[in-house]
Structures are given as C-alpha cells and as structure tokens.
Amino acid sequence: MKIIASNFKTNHTRKSTQEFITKLDESLSQDSNNRVFVFPPNTALLEDSFKNLTIGSQNAYPIESGSVTGEIGLNQLQEFNINTILIGHSERREIIKESQEICIEKFNFFKQYGFTIIYCIGENLKTKQNGLDSTLSFLESELLGIDINYDKLIIAYEPIWAIGTGVSATCSDIENVHSKLKQKLGKIPLLYGGSVKPDNTKDILSISGVDGILVGSASWELGSFCKILENSKEC
Numbered sequence: 001m002k003i004i005a006s007n008f009k010t011n012h013t014r015k016s017t018q019e020f021i022t023k024l025d026e027s028l029s030q031d032s033n034n035r036v037f038v039f040p041p042n043t044a045l046l047e048d049s050f051k052n053l054t055i056g057s058q059n060a061y062p063i064e065s066g067s068v069t070g071e072i073g074l075n076q077l078q079e080f081n082i083n084t085i086l087i088g089h090s091e092r093r094e095i096i097k098e099s100q101e102i103c104i105e106k107f108n109f110f111k112q113y114g115f116t117i118i119y120c121i122g123e124n125l126k127t128k129q130n131g132l133d134s135t136l137s138f139l140e141s142e143l144l145g146i147d148i149n150y151d152k153l154i155i156a157y158e159p160i161w162a163i164g165t166g167v168s169a170t171c172s173d174i175e176n177v178h179s180k181l182k183q184k185l186g187k188i189p190l191l192y193g194g195s196v197k198p199d200n201t202k203d204i205l206s207i208s209g210v211d212g213i214l215v216g217s218a219s220w221e222l223g224s225f226c227k228i229l230e231n232s233k234e235c
C-alpha cells in the first residue's frame with residue numbers, strides 16, 4: 001500500500017475541483033491498493049465523504065473559531081467532515097514566513113482533534129550543497145517540537161530545490177535521506193515530494209523507505225494524476 005497525495009495549491013476552482021474529484025473517485029473504485037488524498041484550495045473544500053479518497057485542507061489556523069482575518073479554523077473544517085491537514089509545506093514556511101513555532105502550534109492543535117497530519121520538511125539548495133549532514137540536521141530542526149510518535153502522522157520529505165522545478169531529486173539522493181529519516185521515524189509513513197511525474201513515479205516509489213508521494217503540478221490535470229496512480233499500482 002502506498003500513499004498518493006495531490007496538493008492543488010492555488011489551482012482549481014470549486015467547480016473544477018468538484019468535477020476532478022468526482023471523476024477521480026469513480027476511477028479509483030477498483031484501486032484498493034493505494035491511500036489517496038487530495039488537498040484542494042480552502043474555497044473548494046468538499047465534504048470528506050468520497051469512497052476512495054480523502055479530502056484534506058492545505059492549511060488552517062489552530063483555533064476553533066475567532067478573530068484571525070483571512071484564515072479558517074476547526075469549525076470550518078468540521079462542517080465538511082475534514083480531518084486531514086497539511087502542515088509545514090515549504091511554500092508556507094518560505095512565502096508566508098510560517099515559523100517552526102507556528103507549525104508546532106498547528107500540529108499540537110490538530111493532533112488534539114485527532115487529525116491525520118501530513119507534515120512537510122525539506123531543505124533548500126544551499127543546505128543540500130553543504131552535504132548530507134547539513135541536510136539531515138536541517139530536517140531535524142524542522143521536526144523539533146513535533147510528536148513523531150503520533151499515530152496519525154505522515155511525514156513528507158520535499159526538498160525545496162525539487163519542488164515545481166521539473167527536476168526531481170535523484171533516486172540515490174532520496175534513498176540517502178529517507179534511510180536516515182526512517183531510522184528516526186520508525187513506522188511513521190514517509191513520503192517523497194518534488195517534481196514527481198507519471199514517468200518517474202515507479203522509480204521513486206520503488207526506493208526503499210518511500211511509502212508514498214506528495215504531488216503538486218503533475219497532479220493538477222486529471223489525466224496526469226491518473227497516470228501517476230496507474231504507475232504506482234505495482235509498487
């Protein structure tokens with residue numbers, strides 16, 4: 001069983017999300033092998049009641065409801081029966097300037113409500129160029145304060161330099177980092193993300209220590225995401 005997750009980021013409208021997810025759910029009916037997640041934008045959240053996939057939120061503020069302009073909280077997610085969330089995506093850390101402290105706060109809050117949490121970590125190019133030890137200590141810093149024994153935790157290793165660039169990390173890069181992370185994380189599922197496409201899905205999912213993939217751009221078009229799912233079947 002592999003975990004295959006699609007992150008729409010700021011793509012798709014409510015209408016196109018509905019069409020995409022309905023068709024995807026139908027196409028997945030015979031595919032019981034994978035656990036599939038879709039993270040649409042918050043304006044396009046759908047009731048998490050599909051048979052073959054789970055809807056999650058890309059982001060929410062750690063609050064039930066209240067005065068945080070521009071954010072959504074637990075109440076808004078619960079209205080859609082959403083109990084899965086992405087935390088720590090590098091675009092939120094880098095562009096929105098989310099600190100490790102706020103990632104920890106979000107993690108603790110949504111853990112308390114039993115959410116499945118896909119928690120993202122990943123180094124930038126400069127850190128990668130400083131060698132594997134630098135990368136590992138950076139990744140360690142992004143795990144600081146996170147309860148890695150939480151049974152609904154999934155970690156996604158997403159090197160920033162591979163995200164949206166079209167150039168995935170090499171299989172040996174992925175294997176090196178995943179094998180080290182696995183020593184720390186034990187049974188926690190560990191995904192890889194960063195320019196996963198239909199034609200590299202099989203190779204990446206065959207790497208030891210890769211329990212699944214988090215896909216951005218190559219998952220926004222239904223045909224492409226279906227190919228990724230197809231290519232992940234025998235892994």
Ligand code: PEP
Pocket residue numbers: 007158162163164165166193194195196214215216217218
């Ligand atoms: C991501 O942002 O989580 C991601 C993996 O993006 P992409 O697949 O486009 O590199």
